[in-house]
């Protein structure tokens with residue numbers, strides 16, 4: 497996949513004809529995947545590259561005072577997913593005031609026809625142009641005669657629209673099964689292992705402490721059943737997102753105890769998949785009670801995986 501950065505006003509270049517998908521695609525959920533499927537099919541039929549027009553940062557960053565934006569999937573990982581889907585070209589626009597103020601007509605001229613689109617695929621709720629005033633239907637009416645526009649209908653799960661907002665809300669409530677149903681796979685984040693207080697091993701439950709992602713949305717605080725991928729292997733585990741309240745005020749940390757595992761892995765990168773919310777973090781009166789609870793968590797975790805088989 498070739499990535500081409502664009503900054504309004506960009507210099508016209510010799511772009512190849514393409515099938516163009518439009519959108520931000522945060523999380524690349526099942527709704528986004530429906531667009532990718534459709535785009536891939538059209539690109540194959542026409543024998544031309546599949547391209548995506550997206551933004552280097554989330555548009556809300558220029559409208560709201562909220563940096564860093566917390567993504568469902570950090571940009572570099574999203575690009576890896578696009579490449580796996582067979583996307584050939586990624587047009588990445590820096591979302592600036594100048595870009596946001598383009599009229600709908602200018603956007604179509606510069607960023608659809610200018611990028612040599614021969615077919616366009618958008619979702620049913622797509623909007624574009626200044627104040628996002630133009631809709632997917634407007635795009636179809638403006639463009640269809642010269643460049644066919646496919647509008648992908650609403651993709652639902654459990655009778656409700658799949659959207660990045662819905663996934664964010666579910667993450668904030670620890671509803672990991674709903675998140676997974678919308679994504680088509682478990683919510684996953686990558687992090688490398690940093691040192692903690694070296695207390696875990698004394699409890700009989702060593703925990704790999706992960707560096708905190710700065711730009712990815714965390715699930716709600718609590719204790720979870722997880723899967724840990726490391727060096728091409730997958731391990732069962734249980735993880736905590738919280739403040740280790742039993743031991744006084746700590747900054748929020750992500751810690752994972754990997755079952756049936758005993759290796760030093762400081763500095764290693766792990767991918768944690770969040771499968772199921774077990775319980776809230778508790779403040780125990782004694783270390784002994786915490787250990788007892790960790791043993792219970794382990795029992796529940798093993799049971800979960802045994803039943804999943």
Ligand SMILES: Cc1cc2nc3c(=O)[nH]c(=O)nc-3n(C[C@H](O)[C@H](O)[C@H](O)COP(=O)(O)O)c2cc1C
Nearest residue numbers: 692693694695696703734736740741742753777778
């Ligand atoms: C599955 C799991 C459940 C946990 N539950 C709690 C809890 O309920 N209350 C709490 O204070 N700490 C909880 N912790 C965090 C432990 O306090 C923490 O892992 C321990 O203090 C070791 O810290 P260290 O890695 O910095 O040495 C939990 C950790 C894991 C892995």
Ligand SMILES: Nc1ncnc2c1ncn2[C@@H]1O[C@H](COP(=O)(O)OP(=O)(O)O)[C@@H](O)[C@H]1O
Nearest residue numbers: 692693694696697702703704754757758760761
């Ligand atoms: N089963 C395991 N799960 C997680 N980490 C483990 C495990 N076995 C050994 N380790 C190693 O032990 C370290 C955690 O031990 P711990 O006493 O909790 O120290 P720290 O507070 O530095 O995390 C991990 O970072 C990892 O290198």
